[in-house]
Amino acid sequence: xxERVLMKGNDAIAEAAIxxxxxxxxxxxxxxxxxxxxxxxKHMMEKGRTFIQAESEVAAVNMVxxxxxxxxxxxxxxxxxxxxxxxxxxxxxxxxxxxxxxxNIVRGGPGLGNIAPSQADYFQAVKGGGHGDYHMVVYGPSTxxxxxxxxxxxxxxADRYRNPVMILGDAILGQMxxxxxxxxxxSIPVDKPWAVGGERKGRKPNLINSxxxxxxxxxxxxxxxxxxxxxxxxxxxxxxxxxxxxxDIILIxxxxxxxxxxxxxxxxxxxxLKVGLIRPITLWPFPYAxxxxxxxxxxxxxxxxxxxxxxxxxxxxxxLDKAALHFHGRPGGGIPEEKxxxxxxxxxxxxxxxxxxxxxxxxxxxxxxx
Amino acid sequence: MSMDKIFKRSPLWQDKPSPYCPGCGHGxxxxxxxxxxxxxxxxxxxVFMAPVGCSILAYTFLNLDVCQPAHGRTxxxxxxxxxxxxxxxxxxxxxxxDLAAIGTAEIIHAANRGEHITTxxxxxxxxxxxxxxxxxxxLIGQKATTCPTGRSPEAGMGxxxxxxxxxxxxxxxxxxxRVSVHTAANVIKAKKAMKKAFDVQLxxxxxxxxxxxxxxxxxxxxxxxxxxxFVDGNMVENYPLREFKVDxxxxxxxx
Numbered sequence: 001x002x003e004r005v006l007m008k009g010n011d012a013i014a015e016a017a018i019x020x021x022x023x024x025x026x027x028x029x030x031x032x033x034x035x036x037x038x039x040x041x042k043h044m045m046e047k048g049r050t051f052i053q054a055e056s057e058v059a060a061v062n063m064v065x066x067x068x069x070x071x072x073x074x075x076x077x078x079x080x081x082x083x084x085x086x087x088x089x090x091x092x093x094x095x096x097x098x099x100x101x102x103x104n105i106v107r108g109g110p111g112l113g114n115i116a117p118s119q120a121d122y123f124q125a126v127k128g129g130g131h132g133d134y135h136m137v138v139y140g141p142s143t144x145x146x147x148x149x150x151x152x153x154x155x156x157x158a159d160r161y162r163n164p165v166m167i168l169g170d171a172i173l174g175q176m177x178x179x180x181x182x183x184x185x186x187s188i189p190v191d192k193p194w195a196v197g198g199e200r201k202g203r204k205p206n207l208i209n210s211x212x213x214x215x216x217x218x219x220x221x222x223x224x225x226x227x228x229x230x231x232x233x234x235x236x237x238x239x240x241x242x243x244x245x246x247x248d249i250i251l252i253x254x255x256x257x258x259x260x261x262x263x264x265x266x267x268x269x270x271x272x273l274k275v276g277l278i279r280p281i282t283l284w285p286f287p288y289a290x291x292x293x294x295x296x297x298x299x300x301x302x303x304x305x306x307x308x309x310x311x312x313x314x315x316x317x318x319x320l321d322k323a324a325l326h327f328h329g330r331p332g333g334g335i336p337e338e339k340x341x342x343x344x345x346x347x348x349x350x351x352x353x354x355x356x357x358x359x360x361x362x363x364x365x366x367x368x369x370x
Numbered sequence: 371m372s373m374d375k376i377f378k379r380s381p382l383w384q385d386k387p388s389p390y391c392p393g394c395g396h397g398x399x400x401x402x403x404x405x406x407x408x409x410x411x412x413x414x415x416x417v418f419m420a421p422v423g424c425s426i427l428a429y430t431f432l433n434l435d436v437c438q439p440a441h442g443r444t445x446x447x448x449x450x451x452x453x454x455x456x457x458x459x460x461x462x463x464x465x466x467x468d469l470a471a472i473g474t475a476e477i478i479h480a481a482n483r484g485e486h487i488t489t490x491x492x493x494x495x496x497x498x499x500x501x502x503x504x505x506x507x508x509l510i511g512q513k514a515t516t517c518p519t520g521r522s523p524e525a526g527m528g529x530x531x532x533x534x535x536x537x538x539x540x541x542x543x544x545x546x547x548r549v550s551v552h553t554a555a556n557v558i559k560a561k562k563a564m565k566k567a568f569d570v571q572l573x574x575x576x577x578x579x580x581x582x583x584x585x586x587x588x589x590x591x592x593x594x595x596x597x598x599x600f601v602d603g604n605m606v607e608n609y610p611l612r613e614f615k616v617d618x619x620x621x622x623x624x625x
Contacts, residue, residue: 197455
């Protein structure tokens with residue numbers, strides 16, 4: 001039987017990547033993901049694999065570009081300001097069709113911000129933070145166990161589509177210790193006849209780039225990429241739904257915040273309130289159809305996230321005006337509190353929006369696009 | 371009278387049009403690289419790292435695996451390729467804007483780590499591909515579209531960066547030389563220096579770099595012949611041709 005271990009999220013992601021066969025890791029110090037880089041320094045070199053502390057996040061992601069070009073499994077990790085620096089490289093990885101795993105242990109921003117947990121990099125991750133049209137699969141793990149499982153899966157998904165994959169965590173997930181079991185992992189082998197380097201043995205030269213100055217070529221590449229994005233939408237979507245069948249109100253949240261919402265849901269159900277939870281596990285592709293379906297029967301939705309309101313826009317796109325949408329968000333390292341979410345549930349379900357206006361900062365009843 | 375063929379194009383250079391302007395030095399530098407790859411029988415396990423700049427189009431005619439990363443990041447990507455496939459010969463080809471402006475951090479740290487890569491650094495003192503802007507290596511007084519009255523340190527444009535002099539103190543650097551391709555004799559010397567740089571990588575000694583002074587007549591506003599004279603006078607005067615580091619040891623100037 002697989003051994004149960006107690007690990008920090010950052011360490012668990014690193015160990016999962018090692019078990020998934022990452023050959024080259026490139027990092028740069030930034031809190032709150034430093035344990036991940038330190039774990040890699042300790043364990044990659046002793047396994048004869050590559051660890052480099054790069055001179056910058058920019059250099060690290062371009063080392064990833066090189067290693068991915070040569071056909072090995074490779075990754076980098078960072079936190080928000082560092083991920084901003086990697087955006088150029090992420091766009092190039094997509095443009096050159098290179099598989100790689102990127103980890104963002106999100107902290108409060110904008111700017112240097114702080115080192116507290118945040119989900120304010122949602123837009124950057126799912127809407128394409130770099131230049132050009134692109135998408136990548138983005139996982140938003142909620143537990144240390146899930147972070148490890150999804151990290152392993154991320155390498156397979158990256159290889160399958162020749163596209164980067166992002167793990168979007170936050171400071172809670174990265175720093176928190178939890179028990180987990182590393183599931184026996186079998187890599188899905190993928191041929192990489194496109195890679196550069198190694199013995200050519202008569203094959204034609206390979207080219208890794210994202211440039212063409214010939215008319216129409218880049219448009220054609222984009223159409224080809226779109227087919228991949230459509231495949232990802234069709235096959236990679238992951239979402240958890242809990243207690244939604246009879247729900248009068250559904251909480252929507254991902255990552256660490258979804259755990260807070262889960263506690264709220266359990267307590268509210270004990271009080272007789274019919275509360276459900278929808279937790280997107282892939283933030284891209286996004287479960288628009290699942291939400292739209294839920295909005296056919298449930299008429300009240302509450303989005304909870306650690307930002308001024310990013311996930312809420314995707315939820316609005318999904319449910320449109322089929323249901324009322326409410327929002328509770330805490331930016332810049334603030335963490336939503338259970339009592340504030342309970343207050344919204346009471347206000348909507350029990351008091352039917354009468355009197356006692358909600359004064360909690362960060363709450364918007366009947367959220368609208370503005 | 372019989373005619374013997376004593377010179378031919380390297381088979382690594384496919385029979386395709388050159389993207390370079392008349393009088394450009396890149397063609398000569400590419401030829402030397404191809405000849406050495408052939409002589410060392412490296413072409414079957416070599417990755418040519420193409421920069422952003424004129425030589426980005428090397429993939430259109432070189433019969434080599436090519437990896438082309440973002441502007442200035444060539445040494446970082448070359449590091450990734452070499453670490454992933456240590457048995458592969460990694461040739462990193464960069465221009466002055468790529469290496470000495472936007473990619474300054476990457477070249478310094480790849481050199482300092484002693485990455486087992488060989489860099490050919492083509493210094494023509496100007497941005498070619500984007501149409502003749504001031505480069506970090508543009509000479510004082512030299513005109514460019516972004517210094518139309520000439521590079522002026524007094525006007526806040528700084529001084530020409532001397533890459534070999536800058537890199538020689540770094541522990542990971544095994545071989546450093548500055549050469550030129552403006553005369554036949556210099557082309558022969560350039561090839562010898564490149565050969566030593568190749569040897570450093572093949573012997574797993576560390577990082578090697580050869581800076582090549584190269585003419586860019588179109589963006590200098592000169593005829594090809596005038597451009598050679600500019601290299602011979604102005605360029606060589608400012609950028610002395612010599613070895614700066616051999617076997618990891620700093621070579622002092624002759625006088």
